Amino acid sequence: EPEVTQTPSHQVTQMGQEVILRCVPISNHLYFYWYRQILGQKVEFLVSFYNNEISEKSEIFDDQFSVERPDGSNFTLKIRSTKLEDSAMYFCASRMANEQFFGPGTRLTVL
């Protein structure tokens, strides 16, 4: 069964460094999403992407964040200058019809 994959599974970085989180959505899906989940809290929407551009973004998705689909298969989230409060699980999701399917997540730890 096709699934969303994410790399790396864990990322540790120093505050102020740039990180890129990678996702490979399900191949025939058209909509792509990033969410984050701070430890012990609910999942929060960051951004959606369709037709090679951002469709919707939340208040969390400020100028430090950017997304890209550099080729036909990868979907990336870049955090330009990480802060301590960026530490969280980051989930990629993709969707064809109505149902969003989530990847296993990347645990980002900012020191």
Added chain:
Amino acid sequence: GQQLNQSPQSMFIQEGEDVSMNCTSSSIFNTWLWYKQDPGEGPVLLIALYKAGELTSNGRLTAQFGITRKDSFLNISASIPSDVGIYFCAGQLGGGADGLTFGKGTHLIIQP
């Protein structure tokens, strides 16, 4: 922004018992989804609901989309140990690329 109130926050039950949890919202959603999350993993879709009043089953799971489009419940019958985890409701306002709004989750713990 929109908020979903999910209850209960946690449940401690005996194996074999039935479970019920629900979500309410002050605003309307056009799609309700229920996900299960195991520790360290991503949410896994259990049931999706698209029409007000819709009742959908997936094995021992049953979920309903409230008639007002502001609430949903999930029932699990005859719970088993692998049902342990955190259950999240999620609502989507429109179609297109709208992101999901998640509830805070119900932590299900099953005592043997």
